[in-house]
Amino acid sequence: xxxxxxxxxxxxxxxxxxxxxxxxxxxxxxxxxxxxxxxxxxxxxxxxxxxxxxxxxxxxxxxxxxxxxxxxxxxxxxxxxxxxxxxxxxxxxxxxxxxxxxxxxxxxxxxxxxxxxxxxxxxxxxxxxxxxxxxxxxxxxxxxxxxxxxxxxxxxxxxxxxxxxxxxxxxxxxxx
Numbered sequence: 001x002x003x004x005x006x007x008x009x010x011x012x013x014x015x016x017x018x019x020x021x022x023x024x025x026x027x028x029x030x031x032x033x034x035x036x037x038x039x040x041x042x043x044x045x046x047x048x049x050x051x052x053x054x055x056x057x058x059x060x061x062x063x064x065x066x067x068x069x070x071x072x073x074x075x076x077x078x079x080x081x082x083x084x085x086x087x088x089x090x091x092x093x094x095x096x097x098x099x100x101x102x103x104x105x106x107x108x109x110x111x112x113x114x115x116x117x118x119x120x121x122x123x124x125x126x127x128x129x130x131x132x133x134x135x136x137x138x139x140x141x142x143x144x145x146x147x148x149x150x151x152x153x154x155x156x157x158x159x160x161x162x163x164x165x166x167x168x169x170x171x172x173x174x175x176x
Contacts, residue, residue: 001069006033006044014047021048028069032062060135067130081116084176086155086163088116097159107132108151115164115174124171148172 002020006013017029029051031044036054044052050072051065079091085098093109095102104112114131115123125144129137132147148164156162161176 001028001030001066003030003032004049006031006035006040014043017044017049018047028072030065030069032057063135070130081119083116083119083174084161084163085159088112090116095155097155100158102154104151104154107147108154111147111151112155112174115172118174120173120175122167122171122173128172 004013004017008016013031013033017031020027020029029049031049031052032055033040033044033052034055035044041052041054050069053062053065079089081088081090086095087097088095090113093104095104095109095112110132111128114128118127125139128144129139132144137143148166152162152164156164163174163176165173165175167173
C-alpha cells in the first residue's frame with residue numbers, strides 16, 4: 001500500500017499517482033493530504049487513488065482506511081489458490097486437502113486466506129491479526145496461537161507434507 005501526499009518535493013502526487021496507474025501498477029494508493037477541496041478529492045480519485053483522506057485526520061480513521069484497503073483483493077488475485085495439495089476457492093470459501101473437504105470456521109478461513117495471500121513468505125502477528133480480527137482484538141492474548149493450532153489440526157494433522165510452519169519470533173509461513 002502506498003500513502004501518498006499531493007504536495008511532494010519536486011512534483012505533484014496527482015502526477016505520480018497518474019503515472020503509476022498508467023504503467024499498470026495496482027498497488028492500493030491512499031492520498032493523505034491537506035488539499036481538501038471537492039475538486040482536489042475528485043481529481044485524486046480520478047487519477048487512480050483508491051481513497052483520499054484530508055489533514056487533519058483522526059489516526060483511528062487512517063488505520064481503519066488502511067485496513068479497508070488491505071482487505072480488498074486485487075483484480076488479478078486468482079479465485080482458486082493451491083499450495084501443494086491444499087486447494088482453496090476464495091469466492092465459495094471451500095477448502096480441500098488431498099481431495100478431502102475441510103470444514104473451516106470463519107476465523108480459520110480468514111487465517112488461511114491471509115497465509116495464502118503470502119505463499120512461502122513469513123507473515124507476522126500484526127499482519128495476521130489485522131486480517132483476521134477487528135480493532136477490539138487484544139494482541140497480548142494467545143488467541144492467535146490457539147487459532148493456528150485449530151487450523152493446523154484440520155489442514156496438517158492427517159496429511160503430509162505439513163504446510164503451516166511456525167517461525168519463532170517471526171510469524172507463520174504456508175508452504176511445503
